[in-house]
Amino acid sequence: xSQSSKKGTIPxxxxxxxxxxxxxxxxxxxxxxxxxVDTWAFNAHDTSEFLSMEHSRVAMGKIIPEVGDSLVTNxxxxxxxxxxxTTPGIHDTLLAACDRYRYELLGAKGYHDNCTDxxxxxxxxxxxxxxxxPSPLNLFMNIPxxxxxxxxxxPPVSQPDQYIALRAEMDLFVVFSACPQDMVPINGIACIxxxxxxxxx
Amino acid sequence: xSQSSKKGTIPxxxxxxxxxxxxxxxxxxxxxxxxxVDTWAFNAHDTSEFLSMEHSRVAMGKIIPEVGDSLVTNxxxxxxxxxxxTTPGIHDTLLAACDRYRYELLGAKGYHDNCTDxxxxxxxxxxxxxxxxPSPLNLFMNIPxxxxxxxxxxPPVSQPDQYIALRAEMDLFVVFSACPQDMVPINGIACIxxxxxxxxx
Numbered sequence: 001x002s003q004s005s006k007k008g009t010i011p012x013x014x015x016x017x018x019x020x021x022x023x024x025x026x027x028x029x030x031x032x033x034x035x036x037v038d039t040w041a042f043n044a045h046d047t048s049e050f051l052s053m054e055h056s057r058v059a060m061g062k063i064i065p066e067v068g069d070s071l072v073t074n075x076x077x078x079x080x081x082x083x084x085x086t087t088p089g090i091h092d093t094l095l096a097a098c099d100r101y102r103y104e105l106l107g108a109k110g111y112h113d114n115c116t117d118x119x120x121x122x123x124x125x126x127x128x129x130x131x132x133x134p135s136p137l138n139l140f141m142n143i144p145x146x147x148x149x150x151x152x153x154x155p156p157v158s159q160p161d162q163y164i165a166l167r168a169e170m171d172l173f174v175v176f177s178a179c180p181q182d183m184v185p186i187n188g189i190a191c192i193x194x195x196x197x198x199x200x201x
Numbered sequence: 202x203s204q205s206s207k208k209g210t211i212p213x214x215x216x217x218x219x220x221x222x223x224x225x226x227x228x229x230x231x232x233x234x235x236x237x238v239d240t241w242a243f244n245a246h247d248t249s250e251f252l253s254m255e256h257s258r259v260a261m262g263k264i265i266p267e268v269g270d271s272l273v274t275n276x277x278x279x280x281x282x283x284x285x286x287t288t289p290g291i292h293d294t295l296l297a298a299c300d301r302y303r304y305e306l307l308g309a310k311g312y313h314d315n316c317t318d319x320x321x322x323x324x325x326x327x328x329x330x331x332x333x334x335p336s337p338l339n340l341f342m343n344i345p346x347x348x349x350x351x352x353x354x355x356p357p358v359s360q361p362d363q364y365i366a367l368r369a370e371m372d373l374f375v376v377f378s379a380c381p382q383d384m385v386p387i388n389g390i391a392c393i394x395x396x397x398x399x400x401x402x
Contacts, residue, residue: 054254054297054336063295063350074334076302094264094295096255101277132333133275135255145346149265151258 007199010037013180015118017126019044020168020200025083028176029197030140033160034188036179037196038097038115038136041079044171047128049073051080053093053135063093063145070169071137079172080137084165087158092141094151097133098181106183113180122175136177139164141186155188174200208400211238214381216319218327220245221369221401226284229377230398231341234361235389237380238397239298239316239337242280245372248329250274252281254294254336264294264346271370272338280373281338285366288359293342295352298334299382307384314381323376337378340365342387356389375401 003021010016012035020026028037043049056071057063065071067085070078096102097119103112116133123130142154168174176198182191204222211217213236221227229238244250257272258264266272268286271279297303298320304313317334324331343355369375377399383392 052297054295057352058296058303061352063346063352074297076300076306094255095259096253096275099277102259105277135336145264145350149263149346151262151264 005199005201007197010176010178010196010198012178012193012195013113015115015122015175015177016198017122017173017175018198018200019126020172020174022168022170024168024200025165026080026168026174027163027165027199027201028139029161029163029199030087030156030158031160031197032194033158033162034156035194035196036141036156036181036187037139038119038177038179039139040119040134040136040175042128042173043073043079044173047173048131049075049077050131050134051137053137057093064089064091065093078169080166081169082164083167087140087162087164090140090142090157091164092138092143093135094143095138095141097136097177098179103183108183115177115179118177119175122177123173126173128173153184153186155185206400206402208398211377211379211397211399213379213394213396214314216316216323216376216378217399218323218374218376219399219401220327221373221375223369223371225369225401226366227281227369227375228364228366228400229340230362230364230400231288231357231359232361232398233395234359234363235357236395236397237342237357237382237388238340239378239380240340241320241335241337241376243329243374244274244280245374248374249332250276250278251332251335252338254338258294265290265292266294279370281367282370283365284368288341288363288365291341291343291358292365293339293344294336295344296339296342298337298378299380304384309384316378316380319378320376323378324374327374329374354385354387356386
């Protein structure tokens with residue numbers, strides 16, 4: 001597994017995985033501005049250790065990571081550090097990845113692309129074992145916590161080509177899913193999922 | 202597995218598991234008033250389906266369950282419904298169970314009891330397979346979300362003998378852990394973990 005640079009598209013509604021060596025910078029670009037990108041990371045040498053939202057909230061003492069914050073694994077070791085964020089800084093750590101059950105409850109007929117299956121496909125393509133479906137880091141997702149702990153589901157506030165950059169704190173597999181949610185306006189009020197891009201340098 | 206009533210102690214610093222049939226009411230009593238009880242639930246017929254905080258926050262549209270709310274599994278099916286709560290209603294769904302890594306980082310010397318290991322022991326005692334360590338429902342735990350998404354770690358606001366009652370929406374294994382945290386004042390400012398009690402009727 002090499003330290004080489006790579007970049008690519010996260011196709012609308014689909015997932016994409018890649019290897020990042022310790023120290024490399026992973027940029028996730030919101031090409032069209034309104035696309036949520038569910039993101040996971042796994043220790044490349046032992047995928048039973050992975051980025052964990054519930055452990056990261058303890059480590060950070062906050063629910064949304066900001067520049068300078070390190071997210072941690074289920075063994076409480078730093079795995080990703082936010083080094084730059086040109087968006088307004090609105091991301092989500094609270095909500096599960098969408099899955100077949102979510103779309104069935106929303107009334108979808110037949111199979112609907114979903115972030116949970118996209119994670120599984122991307123890990124398979126990488127030849128990496130998926131131990132479970134961790135709760136994702138939902139980049140660009142706008143889930144404010146309001147009075148009495150109520151949460152709302154709102155369109156992203158990021159603009160086209162804005163990005164967030166994360167430093168890999170260990171050799172890792174990162175997986176992105178351009179969320180296929182088109183039944184709730186979480187990817188913009190038009191409900192049209194779009195591509196996003198990533199670069200690892 | 203029977204519908205019989207049962208009650209018992211959740212010993213200070215330790216875990217305890219039990220079977221609850223669909224329709225039974227599970228009461229968790231904060232005997233001494235300041236004890237956090239990490240709580241998990243698993244479908245008794247297939248423990249790969251379990252109570253999920255990240256899926257429940259989506260289903261409830263809020264981060265703290267209140268009377269009338271159903272928490273759901275990782276398949277988004279109702280598993281526990283809050284039917285009564287004599288406490289001020291402050292519970293937590295955001296933070297991971299404590300584990301050996303948490304106490305190592307806090308400077309504990311040697312083995313420290315922890316909720317993650319308590320879950321594993323209780324499931325073993327029940328003869329049930331533990332598929333992973335889900336993020337727990339932290340009953341009585343006081344983790345307010347403040348400005349800019351900052352979270353604080355505060356002592357419980359419940360009083361002795363106050364309780365919460367949850368209806369089992371399927372046959373399930375419930376596991377409680379009387380959190381052994383004595384290095385951060387999450388179980389009261391005295392940092393002395395105590396017993397709690399449960400009853401299933």
